[in-house]
Amino acid sequence: MPVTPRWRRRKEARPSEIVDAALAAFAERGYAATRLDDVAERAGIGKGTLYLYFSSKEELFKAVVRQTLVPNLAAAEARIATAEGPTAPLLAGVVRGLIEMAAGPMGAIPKLIVGEAANFPDLARFYADEVVARGFGVFTQLIARGVARGEFRPVDPATAAPLLAAPILLTALWKNALEPHATHRMDAAALASAASDLLLHGLVRQEGAT
Amino acid sequence: MPVTPRWRRRKEARPSEIVDAALAAFAERGYAATRLDDVAERAGIGKGTLYLYFSSKEELFKAVVRQTLVPNLAAAEARIATAEGPTAPLLAGVVRGLIEMAAGPMGAIPKLIVGEAANFPDLARFYADEVVARGFGVFTQLIARGVARGEFRPVDPATAAPLLAAPILLTALWKNALEPHATHRMDAAALASAASDLLLHGLVRQEGAT
Amino acid sequence: MPVTPRWRRRKEARPSEIVDAALAAFAERGYAATRLDDVAERAGIGKGTLYLYFSSKEELFKAVVRQTLVPNLAAAEARIATAEGPTAPLLAGVVRGLIEMAAGPMGAIPKLIVGEAANFPDLARFYADEVVARGFGVFTQLIARGVARGEFRPVDPATAAPLLAAPILLTALWKNALEPHATHRMDAAALASAASDLLLHGLVRQEGAT
Amino acid sequence: MPVTPRWRRRKEARPSEIVDAALAAFAERGYAATRLDDVAERAGIGKGTLYLYFSSKEELFKAVVRQTLVPNLAAAEARIATAEGPTAPLLAGVVRGLIEMAAGPMGAIPKLIVGEAANFPDLARFYADEVVARGFGVFTQLIARGVARGEFRPVDPATAAPLLAAPILLTALWKNALEPHATHRMDAAALASAASDLLLHGLVRQEGAT
DNA sequence: AATGAATGAGGATTCATTCAT
DNA sequence: AATGAATGAATCCTCATTCAT
Numbered sequence: 001m002p003v004t005p006r007w008r009r010r011k012e013a014r015p016s017e018i019v020d021a022a023l024a025a026f027a028e029r030g031y032a033a034t035r036l037d038d039v040a041e042r043a044g045i046g047k048g049t050l051y052l053y054f055s056s057k058e059e060l061f062k063a064v065v066r067q068t069l070v071p072n073l074a075a076a077e078a079r080i081a082t083a084e085g086p087t088a089p090l091l092a093g094v095v096r097g098l099i100e101m102a103a104g105p106m107g108a109i110p111k112l113i114v115g116e117a118a119n120f121p122d123l124a125r126f127y128a129d130e131v132v133a134r135g136f137g138v139f140t141q142l143i144a145r146g147v148a149r150g151e152f153r154p155v156d157p158a159t160a161a162p163l164l165a166a167p168i169l170l171t172a173l174w175k176n177a178l179e180p181h182a183t184h185r186m187d188a189a190a191l192a193s194a195a196s197d198l199l200l201h202g203l204v205r206q207e208g209a210t
Numbered sequence: 211m212p213v214t215p216r217w218r219r220r221k222e223a224r225p226s227e228i229v230d231a232a233l234a235a236f237a238e239r240g241y242a243a244t245r246l247d248d249v250a251e252r253a254g255i256g257k258g259t260l261y262l263y264f265s266s267k268e269e270l271f272k273a274v275v276r277q278t279l280v281p282n283l284a285a286a287e288a289r290i291a292t293a294e295g296p297t298a299p300l301l302a303g304v305v306r307g308l309i310e311m312a313a314g315p316m317g318a319i320p321k322l323i324v325g326e327a328a329n330f331p332d333l334a335r336f337y338a339d340e341v342v343a344r345g346f347g348v349f350t351q352l353i354a355r356g357v358a359r360g361e362f363r364p365v366d367p368a369t370a371a372p373l374l375a376a377p378i379l380l381t382a383l384w385k386n387a388l389e390p391h392a393t394h395r396m397d398a399a400a401l402a403s404a405a406s407d408l409l410l411h412g413l414v415r416q417e418g419a420t
Numbered sequence: 421m422p423v424t425p426r427w428r429r430r431k432e433a434r435p436s437e438i439v440d441a442a443l444a445a446f447a448e449r450g451y452a453a454t455r456l457d458d459v460a461e462r463a464g465i466g467k468g469t470l471y472l473y474f475s476s477k478e479e480l481f482k483a484v485v486r487q488t489l490v491p492n493l494a495a496a497e498a499r500i501a502t503a504e505g506p507t508a509p510l511l512a513g514v515v516r517g518l519i520e521m522a523a524g525p526m527g528a529i530p531k532l533i534v535g536e537a538a539n540f541p542d543l544a545r546f547y548a549d550e551v552v553a554r555g556f557g558v559f560t561q562l563i564a565r566g567v568a569r570g571e572f573r574p575v576d577p578a579t580a581a582p583l584l585a586a587p588i589l590l591t592a593l594w595k596n597a598l599e600p601h602a603t604h605r606m607d608a609a610a611l612a613s614a615a616s617d618l619l620l621h622g623l624v625r626q627e628g629a630t
Numbered sequence: 631m632p633v634t635p636r637w638r639r640r641k642e643a644r645p646s647e648i649v650d651a652a653l654a655a656f657a658e659r660g661y662a663a664t665r666l667d668d669v670a671e672r673a674g675i676g677k678g679t680l681y682l683y684f685s686s687k688e689e690l691f692k693a694v695v696r697q698t699l700v701p702n703l704a705a706a707e708a709r710i711a712t713a714e715g716p717t718a719p720l721l722a723g724v725v726r727g728l729i730e731m732a733a734g735p736m737g738a739i740p741k742l743i744v745g746e747a748a749n750f751p752d753l754a755r756f757y758a759d760e761v762v763a764r765g766f767g768v769f770t771q772l773i774a775r776g777v778a779r780g781e782f783r784p785v786d787p788a789t790a791a792p793l794l795a796a797p798i799l800l801t802a803l804w805k806n807a808l809e810p811h812a813t814h815r816m817d818a819a820a821l822a823s824a825a826s827d828l829l830l831h832g833l834v835r836q837e838g839a840t
Numbered sequence: 841a842a843t844g845a846a847t848g849a850g851g852a853t854t855c856a857t858t859c860a861t
Numbered sequence: 862a863a864t865g866a867a868t869g870a871a872t873c874c875t876c877a878t879t880c881a882t
Binding site: 191200 | 366376
Binding site: 245246247257258261266267 | 850851852
């Protein structure tokens with residue numbers, strides 16, 4: 001009869017379980033106000049066990065950011081790179097997808113980075129250069145594609161790109177910071193639609209337009 | 211021989227001096243990482259003097275938020291209320307003004323609120339309801355004005371409003387959190403122009419438009 | 421028309437007013453928990469003014485003890501020294517008088533001394549030697565007088581003396597520390613009567629006594 | 631070569647060790663003047679370790695009082711309840727036992743309570759109702775027993791009871807507060823004998839008495 | 841590998857004391 | 862003489878980190 005171990009060794013699963021717990025804790029209270037005890041409790045492990053996987057609170061925080069961001073970034077870029085067809089619906093789809101992502105737990109990352117930028121300069125740089133700039137780059141390319149194909153007006157793609165990103169940021173912060181305390185609720189899907197519509201067609205009534 | 215007094219009585223000037231120093235300190239390091247000693251040093255006073263004017267770090271933080279926000283809010287609303295003429299340039303002017311403000315020290319406030327929302331729920335509610343919602347309200351009215359005058363397409367003003375606010379938020383956070391650590395620089399004025407242009411006219415090339 | 425000064429100079433009255441206020445404050449909260457602000461407020465003066473009359477909190481405390489104790493001690497001793505007649509009623513009168521005094525504000529002094537003895541060794545010594553020992557001395561003499569006159573049994577006066585003092589101490593502490601927080605109330609006059617009765621005649625029923 | 635560990639796990643022993651150290655420290659300097667560092671040093675532990683067992687200085691103080699008092703109270707009451715024989719020697723034995731206890735470290739408790747009554751009202755109430763009143767109750771019953779058996783004069787037991795308690799209080803405070811600073815020394819055993827003798831037989835010479 | 845008891849540096853807060861007014 | 866704004870030493874308490882078990 002095989003012995004059933006009281007608990008299973010999960011040496012491989014542990015780090016990511018801890019990171020998940022830490023993301024939830026950091027998202028809820030912020031970096032400084034999060035006690036490692038809380039993270040350990042959420043992860044269902046002892047406090048000392050954290051140190052077997054992460055050498056300090058700072059390292060854990062960096063790991064949270066990196067592990068949360070990197071896969072999603074790669075996925076997003078891949079999706080865009082393989083796109084075909086007219087640019088407008090493509091762009092609308094990207095914006096919608098990112099706004100939906102921003103409304104979820106991942107949206108806590110910008111909040112954390114922005115709040116701790118001065119205390120984690122290298123993280124801030126990583127985020128600014130590798131996430132924001134790269135994200136802007138994706139939008140820049142999309143806009144340039146539309147301009148090149150004659151679908152878009154000849155705007156400067158690099159200057160316009162942040163404007164596509166802005167509603168995503170707004171959603172991330174609203175959903176992950178303010179809405180839990182606010183009276184007003186926001187419909188992320190409606191915002192996504194309005195964002196695409198407005199950014200593509202503008203507010204001003206055009207001659208002969210809908 | 212002039213004697214250098216160890217200190218001087220400043221009962222009236224002190225509170226706002228302290229608030230200014232605290233805003234700078236909080237903006238730089240965040241709420242938790244700011245030591246009251248630092249605030250006192252910035253303000254050129256002793257540590258205990260803070261407590262003559264603010265009963266705790268929390269109260270000081272709340273005072274910083276309130277005193278920084280309230281005057282600017284009132285001013286912004288007043289300016290809009292008295293506006294005349296076509297809506298498009300009016301809206302462009304408002305957006306430009308707010309983006310410029312967001313690029314300055316006041317832009318640190320959203321960063322602080324967003325980071326500490328969970329730890330200061332009443333502050334988060336105040337900000338969400340009194341600042342964000344009211345700001346959205348201003349935009350909503352502006353858009354409704356444009357729609358009513360036949361200048362704008364018949365969009366839903368309340369849904370579109372956050373999209374005007376989003377570039378302002380982006381500017382505030384970029385300038386006050388990430389840019390100091392980033393490789394890339396952002397031109398706030400250019401962003402303001404692009405924002406107005408895009409939000410008014412959209413990306414998509416229109417029949418017979420410029 | 422004579423000018424009416426806005427307030428009267430009371431350079432002479434001030435110190436004792438301050439001492440009174442301080443006694444009340446110390447009696448209420450204890451030495452350490454009493455803030456000089458409170459004393460100043462009770463005395464109706466500014467905080468700095470205290471330092472014109474007392475060089476430190478410690479000195480004020482010592483002054484409170486000395487000025488509260490000394491006059492009463494002298495008065496008590498004088499009263500006894502001039503006594504005439506049988507010793508039993510004399511002793512009863514002394515005990516009654518002291519128990520009544522102990523029930524009043526002066527009773528807070530033992531509480532303060534006892535609590536701060538280790539922090540004010542010289543005060544403790546002063547109290548032990550000049551108040552307690554002298555008080556015991558008074559009782560010792562009274563008892564010796566009774567023994568010498570054949571009114572009392574031949575007890576050792578010095579050993580018996582503390583037993584006359586004990587009910588006074590009990591009253592002082594009960595009335596000034598515990599009773600305000602207790603469910604039970606104590607009748608000081610009844611205790612005084614019982615003290616005299618018991619100490620004079622004992623509990624044990626004597627042959628042919630009432 | 632034996633390694634000296636920086637510390638050792640003592641989870642079970644710690645609380646009472648800390649309470650002992652705290653009693654000593656509080657007894658020596660009083661509540662307010664005792665620094666938690668001192669308590670920790672006396673207990674041979676680090677400052678933070680205190681907080682693993684007691685959530686604040688106040689809680690530690692309350693624990694000290696409770697843990698010092700409760701066992702002794704129960705023991706004393708039990709001893710009396712099972713008594714047989716004539717009341718006079720029984721009462722003498724109880725008084726002697728309590729005076730001896732009061733002369734020891736436990737005698738510091740009344741000093742602490744009395745000094746901090748206003749700052750710890752619930753502790754004061756607990757002490758007044760559960761210790762003092764209960765102690766008085768024990769004496770009341772003893773006296774009532776003597777009266778009922780015709781051994782004692784028909785005094786009011788409840789009024790006389792505090793007089794038996796008074797010498798015990800005197801001893802506690804003298805030994806734990808004043809004597810270390812006084813010139814005079816007190817013989818607790820002699821006081822106990824004198825107390826019994828006087829309270830039982832009184833000062834006044836009786837007809838045909840010893 | 842896992843744990844959590846133990847640690848102590850760090851920071852918010854209080855309040856006796858000083859001194860410009 | 863009187864004031865109370867200003868000060869900073871002193872102390873409680875937290876929590877990241879270590880390490881005996």
